[in-house]
Amino acid sequence: MAALWTLSLLLSASLLGCLAVTSPDGSPLPHNLPPSLGTNSSDGSLSVDLPMALRVFSMDYHHVQAPFEIVLWIMLASLAKLGFHWSGRVPAVVPESCVLIMVGLLVGGVIYGVRHSAPPTLSADAFFLFLLPPIVLDAGYFLPGRLFFENLGTILWYAVLGTLWNVLGIGLSLYGVCLLAQSSLGDVSLLHCLLFGSLIAAVDPVAVLSVFQEMQVNEQLHILVFGESLLNDAVTVVLYKLFESFLRLPSVSGLDVLLGGCRVVVVGIGGLCVGLFFGLLAALTSRFTSRAQVIAPLFVFLYSYLSYLTSEMLHLSGIMAIVTCAATMKQYVEANVSERSNTSIQYFLKMWSSVSETLIFIFLGVSTIQDIHMWSWPFVCSTLLLCLIWRATGVLLLTAFVNKLRRNAVTFRDQFIIAYGGLRGAICFSLVFLIDDFPKKRLFITTTIVVILFTVFVQGMTIKPLVELLYVKRKKRALPTLSEEIHSRLIDHLVAGIEDVVGYWGQHYWKDKFEQFNKKYLRRFLIRNDRQASSSILRVYQELERREQRGVEEEAPPIVDPRSQGRPLLPEEMESIRRILSRNLQNFNNKTPAYSRHTLHQDTSVDRTRKPLYRHQSLGERYSYNTITHFQGEDGGLSEPQRVRTGLSRSHTVCSISPRSTLLDSSVSAGLAQTRSTDPREDLVSPRHQETVERAARKHLSFVLENEKQQ
Amino acid sequence: MGSSSSSRNKIPNAQELMDQTGFSSAHLLRLYDRFECLDRDNRGYLSPDDFEAVGGLAMNPIGGRIIDAFFSSGQDTVDFSSFVRILAHFRPTDRNRNKEGTQQELPNSRTRKLKFAFQLYDLDRDGKISREELLQVLRAMLGLQVTEEQLQSIAERAIQEADLDKDDAISFDEFKKSLEKVDIDTKMSIGFLK
Numbered sequence: 012m013a014a015l016w017t018l019s020l021l022l023s024a025s026l027l028g029c030l031a032v033t034s035p036d037g038s039p040l041p042h043n044l045p046p047s048l049g050t051n052s053s054d055g056s057l058s059v060d061l062p063m064a065l066r067v068f069s070m071d072y073h074h075v076q077a078p079f080e081i082v083l084w085i086m087l088a089s090l091a092k093l094g095f096h097w098s099g100r101v102p103a104v105v106p107e108s109c110v111l112i113m114v115g116l117l118v119g120g121v122i123y124g125v126r127h128s129a130p131p132t133l134s135a136d137a138f139f140l141f142l143l144p145p146i147v148l149d150a151g152y153f154l155p156g157r158l159f160f161e162n163l164g165t166i167l168w169y170a171v172l173g174t175l176w177n178v179l180g181i182g183l184s185l186y187g188v189c190l191l192a193q194s195s196l197g198d199v200s201l202l203h204c205l206l207f208g209s210l211i212a213a214v215d216p217v218a219v220l221s222v223f224q225e226m227q228v229n230e231q232l233h234i235l236v237f238g239e240s241l242l243n244d245a246v247t248v249v250l251y252k253l254f255e256s257f258l259r260l261p262s263v264s265g266l267d268v269l270l271g272g273c274r275v276v277v278v279g280i281g282g283l284c285v286g287l288f289f290g291l292l293a294a295l296t297s298r299f300t301s302r303a304q305v306i307a308p309l310f311v312f313l314y315s316y317l318s319y320l321t322s323e324m325l326h327l328s329g330i331m332a333i334v335t336c337a338a339t340m341k342q343y344v345e346a347n348v349s350e351r352s353n354t355s356i357q358y359f360l361k362m363w364s365s366v367s368e369t370l371i372f373i374f375l376g377v378s379t380i381q382d383i384h385m386w387s388w389p390f391v392c393s394t395l396l397l398c399l400i401w402r403a404t405g406v407l408l409l410t411a412f413v414n415k416l417r418r419n420a421v422t423f424r425d426q427f428i429i430a431y432g433g434l435r436g437a438i439c440f441s442l443v444f445l446i447d448d449f450p451k452k453r454l455f456i457t458t459t460i461v462v463i464l465f466t467v468f469v470q471g472m473t474i475k476p477l478v479e480l481l482y483v484k485r486k487k488r489a490l491p492t493l494s495e496e497i498h499s500r501l502i503d504h505l506v507a508g509i510e511d512v513v514g515y516w517g518q519h520y521w522k523d524k525f526e527q528f529n530k531k532y533l534r535r536f537l538i539r540n541d542r543q544a545s546s547s548i549l550r551v552y553q554e555l556e557r558r559e560q561r562g563v564e565e566e567a568p569p570i571v572d573p574r575s576q577g578r579p580l581l582p583e584e585m586e587s588i589r590r591i592l593s594r595n596l597q598n599f600n601n602k603t604p605a606y607s608r609h610t611l612h613q614d615t616s617v618d619r620t621r622k623p624l625y626r627h628q629s630l631g632e633r634y635s636y637n638t639i640t641h642f643q644g645e646d647g648g649l650s651e652p653q654r655v656r657t658g659l660s661r662s663h664t665v666c667s668i669s670p671r672s673t674l675l676d677s678s679v680s681a682g683l684a685q686t687r688s689t690d691p692r693e694d695l696v697s698p699r700h701q702e703t704v705e706r707a708a709r710k711h712l713s714f715v716l717e718n719e720k721q722q
Numbered sequence: 723m724g725s726s727s728s729s730r731n732k733i734p735n736a737q738e739l740m741d742q743t744g745f746s747s748a749h750l751l752r753l754y755d756r757f758e759c760l761d762r763d764n765r766g767y768l769s770p771d772d773f774e775a776v777g778g779l780a781m782n783p784i785g786g787r788i789i790d791a792f793f794s795s796g797q798d799t800v801d802f803s804s805f806v807r808i809l810a811h812f813r814p815t816d817r818n819r820n821k822e823g824t825q826q827e828l829p830n831s832r833t834r835k836l837k838f839a840f841q842l843y844d845l846d847r848d849g850k851i852s853r854e855e856l857l858q859v860l861r862a863m864l865g866l867q868v869t870e871e872q873l874q875s876i877a878e879r880a881i882q883e884a885d886l887d888k889d890d891a892i893s894f895d896e897f898k899k900s901l902e903k904v905d906i907d908t909k910m911s912i913g914f915l916k
Contacts, residue, residue, distance in 0.1 A: 502909055
């Protein structure tokens with residue numbers, strides 16, 4: 012509580028500071044509502060001076076105004092974020108985005124009260140050019156590639172068809188509402204409604220990410236919603252621009268509509284190509300950075316941003332470009348640059364995207380306080396309702412189709428989360444400001460703000476409890492017996508193994524082909540010569556490991572403890588065992604670490620000595636870097652076992668094993684340390700555990716060392 | 723499918739395999755491609771290290787056992803027909819088979835599937851899952867997350883639930899009975915061609 016008070020004091024201090032130095036016409040970002048803001052001119056410089064003498068003390072605020080204010084805003088945003096995380100139980104209930112918007116509302120209100128004019132708003136240019144790219148870059152760089160490509164069909168299905176469904180549905184029904192309410196809404200034309208539909212239907216990646224962050228959902232679901240929000244940018248932007256140009260044309264013909272359809276494809280694929288180009292260029296550049304390692308991280312950011320700007324210039328999908336660029340360059344850059352540069356890249360990405368996101372939400376809050384609102388009950392309420400309805404029906408319909416083609420069916424609970432988790436955010440907000448002026452523009456702005464606030468607050472806050480409610484309901488069916496549970500798990504592992512043998516999903520064929528191409532051409536070209544493949548020493552080591560591993564697995568001497576015979580298991584124990592079993596299957600088959608917006612991969616926070624061995628998880632195939640650390644930590648087992656496919660691992664990358672024995676020791680001891688933390692009765696168990704840990708560590712080691720790459 | 727006849731010629735005993743396992747020629751072809759893919763040195767048979775090169779198996783807690791299941795009775799090579807016969811266990815059960823007697827013979831019947839799973843436990847092939855064997859599998863699956871004591875109690879409880887003739891081991895029939903509510907046919911099936 013004390014911390015809370017301290018931080019709110021800090022916050023208000025910075026607020027006042029912000030107000031004090033904000034000169035009346037100043038604002039860090041240009042705003043595009045010229046008529047409504049008062050402008051007083053003032054020269055912000057004061058001085059204490061003696062007449063005709065040298066000035067001892069002077070202040071020239073005007074000189075530093077712009078950067079000063081920008082920094083103050085960022086400071087405010089960051090302090091708010093700090094305060095949020097220190098505020099005890101608030102994070103559990105309210106998602107961060109809500110708190111930030113509320114802070115923004117507060118600040119906006121204060122500014123309005125003090126200056127009696129609208130506070131600075133989020134300009135569309137600033138948003139699209141400065142605030143959005145870092146977030147999308149971060150998302151693209153840490154994108155779980157395998158999951159994404161496995162679910163690519165479903166994601167595209169949702170993104171393209173789902174968005175189309177939503178846009179047309181919302182647009183047409185809104186037009187119907189406008190026709191019904193002729194008196195107040197008569198001058199909103201069909202095209203305007205469609206335009207509005209196109210911008211309001213888009214699911215926003217920023218909002219989605221920030222809310223899903225706090226919900227433990229399974230990986231597949233996360234990638235579905237997130238991937239959809241990324242990819243529907245292409246569709247949204249095209250439709251938006253299409254309808255906007257239709258509005259400017261005197262008439263619209265069928266040909267124009269057809270051309271519009273082609274544009275979607277061009278925009279999407281164009282963005283992809285631009286991203287690929289810059290990604291490969293970045294990879295190539297990073298190859299030569301060995302002599303100037305310090306600036307290596309810079310190239311990542313420069314090239315990604317270039318790709319974004321280029322595609323924006325060409326009216327292609329900037330989001331797709333930057334995501335593709337990041338995803339493409341990642342494996343090569345990580346191979347080429349030093350360890351520290353890698354860490355720098357990751358940290359900077361996280362930091363910038365975090366700051367961006369915070370700023371966006373604060374400005375959303377601030378921009379809500381304006382005096383240009385126009386309210387219309389039927390329009391606003393019907394928009395809200397229609398958004399929900401169309402999204403729900405869209406998801407249901409599409410999933411019904413797509414489940415026939417998928418192996419892991421999207422369950423009803425997942426569908427609910429997808430539909431309910433379709434949050435709108437700042438993209439809609441910026442797009443609505445860009446509409447050409449027409450009488451009802453202010454109505455659109457107000458409605459957009461209401462929809463955004465509704466989705467972020469109401470949906471954002473209630474999604475977690477609702478999900479848990481649904482889960483709890485499903486748990487009340489008859490529990491399986493322990494034998495069933497164990498044998499089912501065994502069979503799941505078995506089927507997963509057989510699928511690996513069979514190389515399930517024709518995707519693997521393409522994946523193998525790509526990996527071969529990658530290894531043969533791309534890696535040779537893009538990765539430094541001294542970091543490329545194989546060594547015979549390692550092969551021999553692996554062989555020895557493998558033989559040892561098989562030997563150890565077969566013996567496994569049992570220790571029968573007479574004391575524990577016949578003791579019945581308590582229900583809590585059953586429950587924990589069940590959870591362990593299900594989590595275990597997930598962990599063993601989940602190759603990618605859980606994507607988390609606000610934290611880096613766990614390996615950077617874990618024991619340093621283990622880092623070199625497990626670092627290159629993302630190269631080639633994605634192997635779980637460390638199942639030992641997975642054992643503690645979040646209880647992710649909310650749903651059916653998720654199976655992630657792996658392919659034949661032909662591409663090999665190896666991590667450094669220079670102090671091999673010490674690494675083994677350190678990993679074993681780290682593993683031991685962790686088991687010790689979870690196991691109080693170590694005296695009885697530690698020799699056993701040591702053996703199992705060693706065995707496990709060796710297993711993991713031998714497995715990780717399948718990746719050959721020398722540091 | 724003009725290429726099927728020529729490619730079927732690549733596969734020895736194709737017709738016989740198809741009859742015995744129920745795979746179609748398209749399935750067989752795909753499996754043959756996969757076999758060749760796994761067989762990196764083009765020897766015409768697979769050995770354990772070919773299996774171990776499959777990435778997912780190393781991570782699988784029972785990966786070693788699955789690999790062993792392919793190598794029957796002491797041999798250390800797997801040729802294509804044995805490969806296919808093992809994989810035939812995982813074919814989805816045909817629902818509209820109405821020939822009598824053939825259901826039992828096909829490798830993908832429910833009983834055969836369960837037998838395959840049973841044999842993953844029963845390494846010494848004595849027809850029963852003893853407590854030790856169960857413990858080994860549990861240890862492999864649960865890893866480091868449970869204490870030894872908990873493992874013992876889990877195994878104890880599992881045997882108590884399933885063991886009807888009180889011989890302190892789970893026979894195949896008891897195994898089948900404990901899984902009667904589980905839809906094995908769907909659980910243990912993979913779509914080979916998708």
